Amino acid sequence: MCGRFAQAQTRETYLTCLGDGVDRDIAYDPQPIGRYNVAPGTNVLLLSERAGQLHLDPVFWGYAPGWWKKQPLINARVETAAASRMFKPLWQHGRAICFADGWFEWKKESDKKQPYFIHRADGQPIFMAAIGSTPFERGDNAQGFLIVTAAADAGLVDIHDRRPLVLSPEAACAWMRQDTGGKEAQDIAHCGAVPAGEFTWRPVNRAVGNIHNQGPEIIAPVT
Template sequence: MCGRFTQYGTREDYLSYIHADPAQRDIPYDPEPVSRYNVAPGTKVLILSERNRRLHLDAVHWGYAPPWWHKPPLINARVETAASGKMFRALWQHGRAIVFADGWYEWKREGNGKQPFFIHRQDGQPLCMAAIGSTPFERDDENGGFVVVTAPAGQGLIDIHDRRPLVLPPAAALTWLRQDTPADQAEEIAKRESVPAECFRWHPVSRAVGNVKNQGEDLIRPL
């Protein structure tokens, strides 16, 4: 985890939830739904970040590989090691961001196959998933990219998968992505302020989600 999620709400829904002050953001008004029910690695994803003390939404490649990395790009970073490890330390210090989502998918082995589940907040609110990436996010080239920060699943979620995205409440999410928030404070936010596992629920969904070409509301409908 996290290997697939949804981002089907409107930009205004997400920005209102995080209490992003319109005076402090450089984001055009857009009431149209993003309408992505099957966001996959290797695609461009809208992420929220701060530069020059203003919030920006940019379409950024999901996946990161530094120049010395000769394997497929990574899509996740473990919160336990991201702040100090060689791979992600610089991103943790200077490239923190938030990925808005409505939920994410996990696969659980059942019988001879794997059953996908859709996991979302019980209260129906959006998710502010912690992310780190290569800045500047506004560039549009092959050297950019981001990863989703993950944490141990905890409680009932571990029955589905042992990892989950690090989801932050709105105030903590805004502090997390600020450029003047020190790296050690970001570590404390990640350790102490994430949304707990008991705030999520899940249900089985169609195996059609396994094909990245499939989109639509049917993918999140309970079986």
């Protein structure tokens, strides 16, 4: 699953990794985003395509349509989202990308849960597949977005059995295109995913459990 992540660098750092040929309508901002401990129920910068250009909007992390009487959902499984009653419309017309530095997972060790920060071994940003209720620019706090998850494999299974669906930069751009159909999006999710071998992880301070803790020490390794 994905319940916390870091989105701390400048928006330019993330956008540059998508390539020079990407057309975007996003204001330049040299200030770091500085969110080392992003939690559900907050607004998160989300990339999506409108009218052939990429846009960046603060979107509520959580999804609860009017008939849903429970807490908002934050993840959708890649194995079932494209065909499910709840998520199919979002898969068809509400695909987006949530960029990040890495995500957190908790593993039970001894009598406590130890948080780990998982990130690309080469230090590059990650591009997590997301789906949500459009238009994203409306700022709806009930029907926001979800992060798409996949089954963990290789060493990542040691931390958690689910992980965010992280796409390569090329696949991320294709995922967001408005002319990409639902079936094609399934192919992108399958073929464009970054393999588990590209990631590494480290134990971090349990202070990440408190969403008010937002400094860089949150992702610093601990022994």
